[in-house]
Amino acid sequence: MTHHITTTLLRARVAISAVAHRLAGFLVGVCMLAGWSVAALAADQLAVFGDKRYEWGKLLPEQVEVFRLTGDIERGKEAFRGCRGCHKADAGGLSDGTYPRLSGQHASVVIKQVTEVRAGIRVNPKMEPFSSDHAVSPQEIADIAVFLESVQSTRDNGKGPGTLLTLGKSLYDKGQCASCHGEAGEGKAIRAYPVVASQHYGYLVREMELIQKGLRGNSHPKMVKAIAHYTARDIEAVADYMSRMPDYRLALQTRSR
Amino acid sequence: MSPQWVTGNRWSGCLAGFSGLVGQLGLALTLLLIAQIARAQTIAPEKLQLCASCHGVDGRSAVPGTPHLAGLQTSYFVRQMEDFRKGRRKSPVMQAVMTGLDDKDFALLATHFREQKPPEPGKGDPAMLRKGKDIFMEGIVASAVPACSGCHKEDGTGTNRYPRLAGQQPQYLVEQMLNYKSGARDNDDRSLMRAVAQRMTEAEIRAVAEFIVTMKGDEE
Numbered sequence: 001m002t003h004h005i006t007t008t009l010l011r012a013r014v015a016i017s018a019v020a021h022r023l024a025g026f027l028v029g030v031c032m033l034a035g036w037s038v039a040a041l042a043a044d045q046l047a048v049f050g051d052k053r054y055e056w057g058k059l060l061p062e063q064v065e066v067f068r069l070t071g072d073i074e075r076g077k078e079a080f081r082g083c084r085g086c087h088k089a090d091a092g093g094l095s096d097g098t099y100p101r102l103s104g105q106h107a108s109v110v111i112k113q114v115t116e117v118r119a120g121i122r123v124n125p126k127m128e129p130f131s132s133d134h135a136v137s138p139q140e141i142a143d144i145a146v147f148l149e150s151v152q153s154t155r156d157n158g159k160g161p162g163t164l165l166t167l168g169k170s171l172y173d174k175g176q177c178a179s180c181h182g183e184a185g186e187g188k189a190i191r192a193y194p195v196v197a198s199q200h201y202g203y204l205v206r207e208m209e210l211i212q213k214g215l216r217g218n219s220h221p222k223m224v225k226a227i228a229h230y231t232a233r234d235i236e237a238v239a240d241y242m243s244r245m246p247d248y249r250l251a252l253q254t255r256s257r
Numbered sequence: 258m259s260p261q262w263v264t265g266n267r268w269s270g271c272l273a274g275f276s277g278l279v280g281q282l283g284l285a286l287t288l289l290l291i292a293q294i295a296r297a298q299t300i301a302p303e304k305l306q307l308c309a310s311c312h313g314v315d316g317r318s319a320v321p322g323t324p325h326l327a328g329l330q331t332s333y334f335v336r337q338m339e340d341f342r343k344g345r346r347k348s349p350v351m352q353a354v355m356t357g358l359d360d361k362d363f364a365l366l367a368t369h370f371r372e373q374k375p376p377e378p379g380k381g382d383p384a385m386l387r388k389g390k391d392i393f394m395e396g397i398v399a400s401a402v403p404a405c406s407g408c409h410k411e412d413g414t415g416t417n418r419y420p421r422l423a424g425q426q427p428q429y430l431v432e433q434m435l436n437y438k439s440g441a442r443d444n445d446d447r448s449l450m451r452a453v454a455q456r457m458t459e460a461e462i463r464a465v466a467e468f469i470v471t472m473k474g475d476e477e
Contacts, residue, residue, distance in 0.1 A: 081416065082449070085396055085403025098398050126401040129452035 056220045060119055062138060066111050069142040076147025079140040082130060092153030097202020103153035104198075104247060106189040107145035114141050116218045123210075123217040152247065158200035160240025164233065168241025171234055176226040177242075186248035193220075197245035204239035300365045307354050308366060316370040322428040328375030328474070331367035333420040336446070338363045346444040376424040379470035389468025392461060402456045405465065408449075413472040423474030430466035435459065 059067075080091070083102075087093050091103040102110065116122040118131045129135070136144070172178055177196075181187050185197025196204065208227055210216040212235075227235070245251065305314065308326070312318045316327030326334070340346035342355040358366075381389070394411070396404035405422070409415045413423030422430070436442035437454035445451055454462070 078416075081408055081419070082447075083407070085405070085407025086401070089407075094398065096398075129448060130403070132448065134447040135449060 054121060054218050056218075060115060060121075062119070063111065063115050066115060066138045066141050066145075067108075069139055071107065071142035071144075071146030073143075073147045073150050075140075076143035076145070079136065079144050080147055082135055083144070086127075086130075088153075090153040090155065091148055091151045092155045092157070093200060093203070095156065095158035095200055097158050097200035097204070097206060100203040101153060101157055101199055102148045103151040104249060105148050105195050106187055106192070107142075107149045108189050108192040109187065109194045110145040110148050111141055112192040113218075114144070121218045123215060152249070157198045157243060158202055159243045160201040160205075160236060162240060162244075164237035165241055165244070167234070168237035168239070171230075171238045172241050175238075176222070177238065180220075180222070181242075182248070184248045184251040185242055185245040186251075195248055196242045197248040197251065199242060201239050201243040204242055205235055208235045208239065300362070300369055304358060304362055305366070305369065307357055308370075311350075312370075316373040317376050318426060321426065322432060324426055324429040325376040325424065326370040327373035328414075328421050329367075329370055330415055330417055330420055331364070331371050332417050333415075334367035334370060335363045337444075338366075340444045346442065375421070375474055378424050378473050379427070381427070381467040381471040385464040385467040386471065388461075389464035389466070392457075392465045393468050397457070397461065400456045402453060402461075405469075412475045413469060414474045421474065422469050423472035425469055427463075427466040427470045430469060431459075431462055434462040434466070438462075 080087075083091075086099045087102055088099075091101070093099040093101040113122060114131050114136070117124045117127050118133060120128070173183075180191075180193045181196045182193075185195060187193045187195040207216060208230070211219045211224055212227055212230065214224070230238075311320055311323045312326045316325060316329070318325050337346060338355070338358070341348060341351040342358075344352065392402065393405045393413075396402045396407075405413075408419040409422050410419075413421065415421040433442060434450075434454045434457070437445065437450045438457070440451065443451065457465075
């Protein structure tokens with residue numbers, strides 16, 4: 001690898017070794033504390049779009065707690081046992097999208113989503129009992145988060161019919177998707193914007209529908225705004241496009257060669 | 258012979274050697290110590306018999322509906338015993354037994370049963386095996402039932418956190434799952450089994466129990 005000089009923050013994150021992940025998890029937490037409070041400044045004017053009671057950027061006390069902890073991949077693998085019944089041992093989920101693919105998701109995203117599901121902010125009755133504070137401790141959430149970030153599922157993810165990919169690409173690139181979720185669908189760890197590349201088509205469609213209807217509970221106001229005018233066809237097109245983006249870690253490595 | 262005894266003998270050997278150097282007083286103290294170790298590490302026969310009359314000395318129950326204890330994780334065993342004593346897990350029979358046992362007994366009994374050879378797999382109802390296996394390995398997607406294998410492992414041997422299931426009595430499993438479903442059993446540490454059982458029909462519970470009894474538990 002000869003790209004060290006031009007390595008961006010994200011590429012550096014891709015190259016992080018398993019050991020360095022622990023430190024990175026902590027740093028992401030610190031960065032998020034900063035990043036989110038900045039985001040909170042703009043939250044007022046954006047709060048009119050869907051999910052009205054939710055303030056993006058306002059950290060829950062438990063989130064502050066978890067972000068300060070150092071995750072451990074091995075412990076996370078064991079703690080993930082309680083999640084495997086649905087998300088499977090490789091964290092690849094179900095290809096029909098009933099259960100999302102979690103492998104390679106940013107630790108920050110996992111922490112944000114799990115803590116908000118169990119706080120009842122993200123509405124998810126299926127998962128709620130298994131993410132309750134009885135089921136996983138704050139330390140286990142931190143451990144699971146770094147474990148998931150390190151995993152690579154080898155199974156194919158679920159993809160759409162492949163008929164609307166031109167529309168999907170155009171919506172993704174020219175719309176506001178790429179500005180937050182990245183050109184390679186790599187998301188943005190520091191802001192807890194999720195990886196969307198290689199996610200199951202069925203899951204992407206379902207979550208976008210929930211976001212449109214204001215039923216997801218913890219959407220970023222910009223996200224709600226970005227897809228507010230999408231037709232069902234638009235959602236299918238952009239979901240299909242994202243489901244066909246390769247694993248962002250591979251995509252970024254290839255691109256940097 | 259249990260490993261405790263081996264350990265006990267090694268200890269007593271060392272201690273006996275040491276006592277030779279310090280004379281009679283040392284010997285007396287050593288003998289006292291040996292006696293205490295022996296008392297601490299063996300189960301009084303009458304206490305083992307309390308369990309064995311229903312669960313078998315080897316932890317393989319011959320009574321339908323009474324669970325096998327052989328191979329069960331000590332962490333799970335002790336927690337259940339504590340819950341019976343506190344009344345958190347309800348069973349008139351088990352609660353009556355508790356009056357003769359203390360914490361030390363719980364630990365000794367747990368180790369005794371953990372070390373027994375796990376039960377031989379049963380036949381199971383052939384009509385339900387396929388469905389039961391599917392639920393155990395894959396869960397039920399439509400009703401968001403997680404796969405049993407996620408926590409209890411693919412071979413049903415469980416972990417320190419989740420108990421062994423492989424080869425367990427189906428009548429017992431069904432009864433417990435129905436108790437979780439109704440809330441009559443509510444000592445599941447993490448409320449997880451109640452959430453799972455509430456999402457399952459009685460037919461699904463029966464099917465998975467019929468599969469579990471056929472599991473050998475390969476890792477053991």
